[in-house]
Amino acid sequence: MGYLDSIFLGFAVCLEPTNLFFCFMGVFVGTLIGVLPGVGPVATISMLLPATFKMTPVGAIIMLAGIYYGAMYGGSTTSILVNIPGETASIVTCLDGYQMARRGRAGPALGISAFGSFIAGTAAVLFLTFLAPPLATIAIKFGPPEYFALMVLGLTLLIYLAHGSMIKALMITCVGLLLSFIGLDNISGFERFTYGIATLEDGIGLVPVAMGMFGVGEVLLNIEESVAKRDIFKAKLSNLLPNRQDWKDSAMPILRGTLLGFILGILPGGGHVLASFASYALEKRVSKHADKFGQGAIEGVAGPEAANNAGAGGQFIPLMTLGIPASPVMALMLGALVIFGLQPGPLLISRSPDLFWGVIVSMYIGNIMLLVLNLPLIGMWVRVLRVPYPFLFPLILLFCSIGAYSLSNNKFDVLIMAAFGVIGYLLKKVRFEAAPMLLGLVLGLMMEDSFRQSLIMSGGSFDIFFNRPISASFLLGAIVLLAIPAVRGGKKILAAKLTENE
């Protein structure tokens, strides 16, 4: 099937009225939760996952994807107007976006971030269209050792990029892996760590854990910190369109941000958060007037905004071609696909072309909807921003609870969610990140299966991971990533000791 046929198929699927409606619902909800601080795409997708069980798989994935990239748009609005990032990916946008707003240029800042997001989002979908099928044909040749090595590399990358201590990130990943082992063993059917509790046989679900750590945990933190008074910017938002000079300044940052974001998005463990930070750093470095960054440079808004949207698109590649989720959001997508009986992986594109191309085309259409939602209707979102937190958090908690309960009509999931809410709160206090744990939980069983299959294949020799070029290079990459900070840290300690002795 040629690209043209595929894309026509995609349009045919996506233009069905129900799917159009789901796409709109997705980007609408996405923008909404992007604007609301304290509710992220992970918590939202977990909450709405059970609600999609009655939909068609295509409709469900279209909607969930829409929530994800919609949240990338909405997140920037709060960063610019209130200096509160709606999403982690838009933390960087606060730096220059809010400064622009304070200088009376809120309009162009919002405008360029919407246009930048649109351009990058569309470009990412184009890349996805042309890159995913060839990558899937390569991925078909992957055996268990390659899968194992790739997952190790993905986890290592996530650990490497963790803010703060790498040791802590490694530790929390191990805990995630251990959690994933709870339940029936895939290969032998042996019950592990269940102690006769029937609900534990299926293991600890990703969704209640994700909702607990990213939804409930966040609410607990916000309740404790005073519900900060938000200083909402009351400037008139009349001139949303960036002027010619703005465009000239932003064109290259958008282009660079798009490429950077997409590449980082493809890497397992990379993703949109990293992309926005990397793009900001890059723009600051190449800029001729780096001193203006932090004081309302439009490049510092355009680049990162483009990068995080391109990154969001890029993340679909490892999911759709390898079946390996690169981030918690993609892990939830994987969960959704599996619930519908679709196995993400190299065969997904050929087995369910309607799903793959339908979702891709829905992203083109979704990006256009988002532009309309975010520019002319910006006033509405600003009003949403004014909803006070004391009204908001009971809703978040209730929707999380309903979502958890309706996963399998089991109160146990609500309890797991509440428990992990507390765990997430505590971990955040002692600076442990939640994302590596969540990914460990998702990848644990997959890793174990491929690890054990590899050893069975090789008759017990670990050489199998290093004899095969692809798996060897993945593992080498992982080792290098782990070694860099160790060497650096060792040097630092040595230097400290030396100065101490002098």
Place this chain on the structure above:
Amino acid sequence: MKRYDRICALLFLAIAVAAMVLSSYMPMGRTSKPGPGFLPFWVGVILALLSIFLLVESGFRKGPAESVKFLAGEGRWPNVIWTAGSLLGYGFLIEVLGFVISTLILLLFLFRYIGNQKWWIACTGTSLVTLAAFLIFKVGLKVQLPRGFF
């Protein structure tokens, strides 16, 4: 931070040791055919080593002590416990009292006592949100919600 890192290291060490001990009761298998206990055991070993490293490293660490405040924030901290507890309670009660009644109780509690709204606002909010949630999830999305003892 240093002190908390040590406490964390010890807690994680305990988890690791527990994982090692518990998985040693499971069939380990051979390397040519690893059993269900194989990976849990070795992940436990790795976690134990990392925890010991953190324990030792935090002992050597110098620098200004960074304080972590649990349950901080001018008398708001009991709210964290109450909120978490109310969710647990909701989980336990939802199948006994049914969706509608337990949701009314949960929301009223959250609006009035955690969110500090006036009574009439809390009551209005509670009833509107419960109604909306019922319409969206039960009627609209046809999610099965427990009816309780009626």
